Amino acid sequence: MAVVFTDLHGRVVACNRHVEELYGWTQEELIGRRTEDLAAEPIDEVTRAHTVARIAAGEAWETDIAVRRKDGSTLVVHAVDSPFVDDDGTVTGVVSVSFDITDRRRAEDVQHFLADTTTLLMGSLDFGESLRQLAAAAVPFLGDICLVDIADGPEVVRMAAVHADPGKQALVDILGERYPPDPVGDHPAVRAMVTGIADFSPEMTDEFLRATCRDDEHLELVRRLEFSSYICVPLVARGKSLGALTLVSCSPERRFGPDDLALAQEVAWRAALAVDNARLFSERAYVARTLQASLLPHTLPAIPGVEVAARYLAAGEGNEVGGDFFDAFDVGYGTWAVVIGDVCGKGADAAASAGLARHTVRAAALKERRPSRVLSTLNDAILGDVDVDEARFCTVVTALVRPNRTGARMTIATGGHPLAWLLRADGTTTQVGSSGLIVGVFPQINVRDEVVNLRVGDAVVFYTDGVVEERDDEGRTFGQELLQEVLEASVGHSATEIVDEVVGAVTRFSGREPRDDVAVVVLRVVAAS
Structure with a gap:
């Protein structure tokens, strides 16, 4: 531990033998030197003035400071400085005790x-x-x-x-x-x-x-x-x-x-x-993007007199495939199928189940004339998938659309999925279908078919729960009411515009990338066949 005595000008007047061990200077070499000259960096005026003021006030202080040894190397010391007071109470100098804390x-x-x-x-x-x-x-x-x-x-x-x-x-x-x-x-x-x-x-x-x-x-x-x-x-x-x-x-x-x-x-x-x-x-x-792409159609079909638009927005994490899927395809006899669904969970198992669901619906829709029968076939396929380690269920909406002289006839069945919205040409909105049971849980799902006659200017909006369940920073849910408001403001817009407006409203509401996958499919009748 080095002990140094200085006068009021900071010049060394005495020191112990440990200063040589710490600083490399001999006692004789330090006498008369200013301690300020030992600092590795120049002392600024503010620090100097503060030090002088504390000395004058008779106060002690301590600090950590980098100093330069005689050989040019630097070290950090912890110094405790105290005023030296004579018998009359006058401050005549400073006693500084310092030790090496470089390693610490x-x-x-x-x-x-x-x-x-x-x-x-x-x-x-x-x-x-x-x-x-x-x-x-x-x-x-x-x-x-x-x-x-x-x-x-x-x-x-x-x-x-x-x-x-x-x-x-x-x-x-x-x-x-x-x-x-x-x-x-x-x-x-x-x-x-x-x-x-x-x-x-x-x-x-x-x-x-x-x-x-x-x-x-x-x-x-x-x-x-x-x-x-x-x-x-x-x-x-x-x-x-x-x-x-x-x-x-x-x-x-x-x-x-x-x-x-x-x-x-x-x-x-x-x-x-x-x-x-x-x-x-x-x-x-x-891998997630590749798997997700396999759950979505590469192109959408051209349906006479009906616009078809769709959009998928992956959840913000980006590296884990979700279970959302949709499809639209020609089933023959002047009819087209539309399906949208959501398999529980994420990851490879969810992707496999979503792939099974999409391809099963495609196969079933080619031979079944009722959407409810398509969903029953899907239910049997999921329950019979013994290769899946854990139970996988999904929510699905399937619709069969047949253009006609007044617009189009749509038959729709829903298995536990959020109900589709019907946006009429006059701006009125209503949900279509009945909820039904989730697909892949019970042997019988008892879903019902509902027929909707679409006229020119009408649009049907299918979506996954990522739309209505998205939350903002305050925890509020986007919900069905806000979705309805967006759709009412979209009357007369094209199918593509409606899709973009729904997705845009959801992202603006949350203020960030979605927490869950978002899928939207819109059909809009533009002409009678």
Whole structure:
């Protein structure tokens, strides 16, 4: 513990022998020096004035401050300063007691850095952007330069390259453009990726640089950047090498050591997990989109005198397929079928059940003339699907539409699904059909057929529960009343416009991507056959 006595001007008048251990200066060398000169950074006027005021008031204070040792190295000390008062009560100087807290401060800083890094990496599934932010946050705490390279098949892609000094960023960019990691060369990043072992050099001598640079221009660039020490650690997650993190010191005063290597490996491990998680999410999202596409028709049929429009909006998570499905197709004898449904749950099992439902309805509608019989066939198929590990049920609406001289005749049956809305040409609205039982739970569902005669200008709106059950930030539900208002304002609009208006109203209401899948199908009679 170093003890220093100073006068009111901050000049050392006495000190104990421990000052040499802490600061590197001998007692004789410190006498007459200002303690302010030991600070690693200049003391600003506000801090100086505050210190003088406290001394004059006879108050003690304590602080953590970075100081520079005689050899030029820096350390952080905790200093407790107290006024020195003579027998008359006059403040004549200051007694300062200080001790080294560099290791403790470094440990605290490391923990804060790792916490911030984890938050940064886990805050986005865009791993490219996360890695660029990581590189920016890493300098100068981890090093003067941070490079992140990712393996992309046989290639190595530099995702980030950041210098702590903005004035030298252009040199780092040029280095990456002209001398990127050669996937078949002896580049440190490539070695780390291939071997899974960190590459570490506490001192990069000129001889070392000559041996590793590809040509004279390369050597000149790294000399201008003043490379002095580097660490290159692999990004490994779940046993797979994904890339490499490289840190470079550009100051001879900063040589990387074992502690720096350990910290770099910890950061690399977290970065690798973030990259791997983002890639897994991306792959799952692709599978989800592919599965979802199989539940929806590629094209909608052309029905004489009837417009058909549909839209599907996936839930905001984006990487798990939902159970919503719809279809519209020609069943022959001048009739077209429309179906919309929602299988309980999400994921592959829900997608499989939705696929079963869609294809079963297609097959049944080709031979059954009543929608209720189509739903009964679907009910039997779901109950008989022994390959499904858990019970799967769904809600479905099926309608058969036959254009005629006055517009179209629609026969509709509903199995536990939200009732379709009928929007008449005069602006009146009503729900059609009767709810019926959920499909796939009971042996008999007892759904009923209802016939609706559609005239020119009439529209029928089918939808899944994601429309009416969407909530805003205050927990209010979109609901049937608001849907009815949207439809009443859509009278005279085309089928496509009505679909867009319903979906738009739902997204505006929630103010974000939907929490559940949203599907809407609209039929609108535009001419008599």
